[in-house]
Amino acid sequence: QAVLTQPPSVSAAPGQKVTISCSGSSSNIGNNYVSWYQQLPGTAPKLLIFDNNKRPSGIPDRFSGSKSGTSATLGITGLQTGDEADYYCATWDYGLISVVFGGGTKLTVL
Amino acid sequence: EVQLVESGGDLVQPGGSLRLSCAASGFTFTSYAMSWVRQAPGKGLEWVSLITGGGENTYYAESVKGRFTISRDNPKNTLFLQMNSLRAEDTAVYYCAKEGGYCSSISCYEYWGQGTLVTVSS
Numbered sequence: 001q002a003v004l005t006q007p008p009s010v011s012a013a014p015g016q017k018v019t020i021s022c023s024g025s026s027s028n029i030g031n032n033y034v035s036w037y038q039q040l041p042g043t044a045p046k047l048l049i050f051d052n053n054k055r056p057s058g059i060p061d062r063f064s065g066s067k068s069g070t071s072a073t074l075g076i077t078g079l080q081t082g083d084e085a086d087y088y089c090a091t092w093d094y095g096l097i098s099v100v101f102g103g104g105t106k107l108t109v110l
Numbered sequence: 111e112v113q114l115v116e117s118g119g120d121l122v123q124p125g126g127s128l129r130l131s132c133a134a135s136g137f138t139f140t141s142y143a144m145s146w147v148r149q150a151p152g153k154g155l156e157w158v159s160l161i162t163g164g165g166e167n168t169y170y171a172e173s174v175k176g177r178f179t180i181s182r183d184n185p186k187n188t189l190f191l192q193m194n195s196l197r198a199e200d201t202a203v204y205y206c207a208k209e210g211g212y213c214s215s216i217s218c219y220e221y222w223g224q225g226t227l228v229t230v231s232s
Contacts, residue, residue, distance in 0.1 A: 033217070044224055090155075090217040
């Protein structure tokens, strides 16, 4: 059972917008920065968002991140079929003294 | 160009041991924390362990504490994971990952290797 809670799946049509939630607690999201990763089928994860809402160089601005209290959200606009992937949130947990990941959300672009 | 290349994955019997390596290049290895993250077949990502740049501090997931040991050889730009008392539930692809130099959080991994498969089975 993952420490951070994500919906198992989300779906939307091409061109639409989707959000993926990540729920935690005061020992993790509530007091630390959140990162988001995209994992395309058969590949290693790729950093999409760091420090809650910043994008690494090369990540399009269709991807955005936000955090409020003990929850974080990944937003993707202008959905493309190439966005079909698994998405994971991650942060540090002060209680567990470890990095924790969400269980992952599978995005389907219908 | 940053490269992380894992090796050492294999089929091993329950109770056995294995040592994974991650050869790093393209950055100043000693300046960055490194981690191991694993992914069981069809499952999500699970953080395993982290070591600071100088090797002075290490952290482990509860599921591997006391069985796995992370270490690094900075002159050789190589990260290791010694895995003992292996169990079936340790079967996974093991990725090494580099801390993001521009990140404020220790959970920010800027680069990942391609992964190496560890299978624990009799």
